[in-house]
Amino acid sequence: MFRRVLRLGLTPGRPNRGLRTRRGGFILDWDAKVSDFKKKIECMLPGKQWGMPYDTSYLPPKQSDVVIIGGGILGLSVAFWLKKMESSRGAIRVLVVEQDHTYSRASSTGPSVGGIWQQFSVPENVQLSLFSINFLRNINEYLAVVDAPLVDLQFNPSGCLLLASEKNAATLESNVKMQRQEGAKVCLISPEQLQNKFPWINIEGVALASYGMEDEGWFDAWSLFQGLRRKVQSMGVLLYQGEVTRFITSSRQMETTSGEQVVLRRIHEVQVKMNNSLEYQPVECAVVINAAGAWSGQVAELAGIGKGLPGTLQGTKLPVEPRKRYVHLWHCPQGPGLETPLVADINGVYFRREGLGSNYLGGCSPTEEEEPDPTNLEVDHDFFQNKVWPHLVQRVPSFKTLKVQSNWAGYYDYNTFDQNGVVGPHPLVVNMYFATGFSGHGLQHAPGIGRAVAEMVLEGQFKTIDMSPFLFNRFYLGEKLQEYNIL
Numbered sequence: 001m002f003r004r005v006l007r008l009g010l011t012p013g014r015p016n017r018g019l020r021t022r023r024g025g026f027i028l029d030w031d032a033k034v035s036d037f038k039k040k041i042e043c044m045l046p047g048k049q050w051g052m053p054y055d056t057s058y059l060p061p062k063q064s065d066v067v068i069i070g071g072g073i074l075g076l077s078v079a080f081w082l083k084k085m086e087s088s089r090g091a092i093r094v095l096v097v098e099q100d101h102t103y104s105r106a107s108s109t110g111p112s113v114g115g116i117w118q119q120f121s122v123p124e125n126v127q128l129s130l131f132s133i134n135f136l137r138n139i140n141e142y143l144a145v146v147d148a149p150l151v152d153l154q155f156n157p158s159g160c161l162l163l164a165s166e167k168n169a170a171t172l173e174s175n176v177k178m179q180r181q182e183g184a185k186v187c188l189i190s191p192e193q194l195q196n197k198f199p200w201i202n203i204e205g206v207a208l209a210s211y212g213m214e215d216e217g218w219f220d221a222w223s224l225f226q227g228l229r230r231k232v233q234s235m236g237v238l239l240y241q242g243e244v245t246r247f248i249t250s251s252r253q254m255e256t257t258s259g260e261q262v263v264l265r266r267i268h269e270v271q272v273k274m275n276n277s278l279e280y281q282p283v284e285c286a287v288v289i290n291a292a293g294a295w296s297g298q299v300a301e302l303a304g305i306g307k308g309l310p311g312t313l314q315g316t317k318l319p320v321e322p323r324k325r326y327v328h329l330w331h332c333p334q335g336p337g338l339e340t341p342l343v344a345d346i347n348g349v350y351f352r353r354e355g356l357g358s359n360y361l362g363g364c365s366p367t368e369e370e371e372p373d374p375t376n377l378e379v380d381h382d383f384f385q386n387k388v389w390p391h392l393v394q395r396v397p398s399f400k401t402l403k404v405q406s407n408w409a410g411y412y413d414y415n416t417f418d419q420n421g422v423v424g425p426h427p428l429v430v431n432m433y434f435a436t437g438f439s440g441h442g443l444q445h446a447p448g449i450g451r452a453v454a455e456m457v458l459e460g461q462f463k464t465i466d467m468s469p470f471l472f473n474r475f476y477l478g479e480k481l482q483e484y485n486i487l
């Protein structure tokens with residue numbers, strides 16, 4: 001067998017066509033692999049000097065045009081669009097560095113509840129949702145891979161229902177007006193209509209509701225994630241495990257039109273610390289995408305972002321940090337039926353159906369004072385008992401008999417400034433681009449955000465959706481782009 005491999009490798013000028021394996025996959029870079037393998041075998045043959053056959057395949061390449069930090073849904077989406085929009089196949093080398101390939105500790109994508117809604121308070125978020133729904137509906141036109149099963153997102157088009165009290169009814173109404181102008185199919189419902197449509201709801205305290213008639217519901221986050229991951233690999237994106245711990249930059253001093261002295265920086269090298277090792281691998285690159293989710297504030301700091309005098313552009317931090325959120329799964333045979341939408345109640349409690357077996361999942365974001373310790377992912381069971389369950393029962397009396405089946409926690413990539421995304425380049429670290437900070441709606445918006453970042457990198461402007469209100473500058477200017485409709 002070894003002889004055969006060696007012989008194959010020695011065949012001069014064998015075209016690098018890719019060979020079919022017995023399972024039907026392809027082996028690319030055959031010549032390079034055989035040559036590596038040959039070297040390892042040769043150093044073990046009798047009479048040769050002994051050398052350990054070190055395996056270096058786990059090391060990322062020394063150069064890549066783009067390095068994406070974070071292999072969650074946003075990092076993968078940026079990788080996908082960069083490859084999809086490249087001028088010719090293989091024109092851009094894209095490397096995704098992810099510190100945890102089990103996605104069990106830091107990633108927000110796994111614990112997500114998979115909701116997608118059009119009912120946002122910021123018009124660009126409505127546009128992102130509309131873009132996403134089109135992407136999700138045609139998922140296999142984007143993510144199909146030869147010889148692999150089709151992606152099944154298990155989409156539940158059950159709609160989302162937002163409830164408002166007397167105090168918030170006017171805001172709900174004006175949001176719905178804006179959503180409709182953007183093209184979303186949303187209707188307003190009076191308490192009486194609500195009672196007729198969903199007889200299991202107690203309408204006490206509800207002054208008005210809005211309901212998405214199309215393009216809303218939930219899907220399996222993991223299926224989208226796996227589909228994107230498989231697709232980008234098939235497009236030639238390299239995925240490597242390691243933690244980005246340092247940037248090597250060059251800088252030059254500039255004066256702004258207002259006379260402020262600023263330092264412009266450019267990242268030349270990303271240093272990747274290999275897991276379970278003190279080894280660092282330098283990767284030279286032209287562009288860095290900060291898609292490190294809840295940890296993107298820390299990654300920005302590594303590049304010197306926010307390290308300057310307070311009140312200056314240089315001293316303005318990326319205000320994204322991890323915030324722990326619980327999800328509770330319960331069983332309730334007496335609960336509402338298959339028509340149950342994703343319900344967001346007045347007090348912030350939300351729930352939706354999970355599958356067809358009288359299971360539901362939901363939760364509630366804590367207040368600022370109640371924010372749990374984000375250093376671990378332990379679940380505080382009293383939170384459900386004291387803060388979630390009483391509200392659930394008030395709104396859906398049949399939930400009185402529910403039995404909690406399981407709970408989990410995950411991190412929101414929480415933007416403390418205005419709970420909205422940060423997209424596009426940093427004004428001073430000129431080749432770092434952000435795709436982060438979506439504070440609980442990053443999963444559903446991933447397709448559009450990835451495209452927007454790729455447009456900015458490749459074409460220097462947002463083309464499909466104008467995402468300029470999401471630029472980093474707003475933190476320095478103090479211009480909030482507050483998104484109110486997050487769970």
Ligand SMILES: Cc1cc2nc3c(=O)[nH]c(=O)nc-3n(C[C@H](O)[C@H](O)[C@H](O)COP(=O)(O)OP(=O)(O)OC[C@H]3O[C@@H](n4cnc5c(N)ncnc54)[C@H](O)[C@@H]3O)c2cc1C
Pocket residue numbers: 069070071072073074075097098099100103106107108109110111112113114115116242243244245291292293294295296299325326327409410411412413435436437438439440441442443444445
């Ligand atoms: C409980 C919960 C429910 C949610 N529900 C919804 C919902 O219904 N709908 C919705 O749209 N969104 C929802 N979200 C939000 C959504 O899941 C996130 O916005 C989205 O997953 C963010 O994706 P991401 O790729 O930015 O982050 P992540 O998935 O967290 O990926 C970032 C990755 O970066 C890696 N990383 C960090 N630092 C480094 C480093 N220095 N080097 C290398 N790698 C690094 C991390 O390991 C991580 O895997 C929910 C989130 C939670 C926690």
